[in-house]
Amino acid sequence: MLMDSVCPHNNTFHCSDCRMNALCLPLALQTREVERLDEIIQRGKPLQKDHHIYHAGEEFDSVFAVRSGSIKSYTISNNGQEQVTGFHLPGEIFGMDGIGQNRYTNSAVAMETSSICEIPFNRLQELSIAIPTLQRHFFQLMSLEITGEQQLLSLLSKNTAEERVATLLMSISNRNFRLKLSATRFRLPMSRADIGNYLGLTVETVSRVLSRFQKQDLLKVDKKEVELLNLDRLRELAN
Amino acid sequence: MLMDSVCPHNNTFHCSDCRMNALCLPLALQTREVERLDEIIQRGKPLQKDHHIYHAGEEFDSVFAVRSGSIKSYTISNNGQEQVTGFHLPGEIFGMDGIGQNRYTNSAVAMETSSICEIPFNRLQELSIAIPTLQRHFFQLMSLEITGEQQLLSLLSKNTAEERVATLLMSISNRNFRLKLSATRFRLPMSRADIGNYLGLTVETVSRVLSRFQKQDLLKVDKKEVELLNLDRLRELAN
DNA sequence: CGTCAGTTTGAGCGAGCTCAACGTGAGTGG
């Protein structure tokens, strides 16, 4: 579902050529099956920063895969404040929160210029009946989403500010590594406010923790650019 | 999948007779389809308090529905401490965390004498191909699990101790109401420690909050028995 | 060059934690 070619925002190519397909496609899918999946996937124009893909409450009909860039999911709670529920990097699927009630419960917005693949869910369900591997893959994806949220829950309820920030950094580092990008030098696509919101901390605390990490030579930060200098210690903090 | 008859722990009856079936079964399932589902479901003997249904790391092969009693899910984090991830009441499904990695990531234990239905997941997947409504239903169940965790995330990262406790009480009240039990008088099946662990609070804080609520005539607590006296105010706190 | 959003740093405060003591009730064994 995810590709790159000469231009990373080109939308004329296919799943079978996509550099990301090992990540978002069922591993065991046959060539013919990839083609059938390919047929139902819609590739959109590149999205500008701050462009919304959907808003909470809108009717659900598709899940999405990130092809390039990065996407933020968030909800607005009853008392009106934002809760960031996830950051989605290339190769990752988002929008599955909408399945349960036929409406998205989150909003999704591009944190930078991004491109995504849209996967109409009804078609995906039909195809899942014809291709059991695909059904299994989607059950697994959703289950992994559940266990991911549970780990985050544990992080928020038991860990200190430093541990939370270290965990997020290591998570992004690992996901970058999976994308064959550098695990030690990368750009944080989200603001300090988003990091804090996601981790249950204030902007000030996030900023202070990063400064402290820098002072301890665990990393170097310059605005959004990060270089991790002591992976072992950070991994230890992230535990 | 859930039933009662003369003895609530009787395990010879069928989904079609079960008082709970509107809760855990796809609403639109045909009689013939319910029978096919019924065939794959295994009903076990009643479980004693503290009996484990599965442990984290064990091979996954079934999801479960609570027929009577109550079940606690929890994980052990890397630093060895328990994190309660959920409380499951009659009519609710648990064990879906195991699908993603073919191993349970949580452990599940009976908080009191309980009975459950076991649903072998491979058979459920096969049946989902034959009965698309069932496939859809399970996608929805898992999606609701995701949005539930996200709400909890927001609760832990943004709300005070009082709001968290009120939210849990209202949640149990609503689930009891759905089970046609009293929404205002019930027994908390879990210990104060479990409540605190689940809500990211210490036992002491949970105890203090309950005492404060009682002093403000919002409720009456006696050990595990609770009577909610001011639902409006509690709902307001829970928001 | 002024504006404005995002970030950093400092100072003080408070909600919930820690530690400690005590209360309660169920289970056990003399």
Added chain:
DNA sequence: CCACTCACGTTGAGCTCGCTCAAACTGACG
């Protein structure tokens, strides 16, 4: 039947981590 234990719950006192409020800095953009 009482004494003892042990898990669980409650209450109090003091402390601490992260929050709040405030001010200053930075860089992008019109």
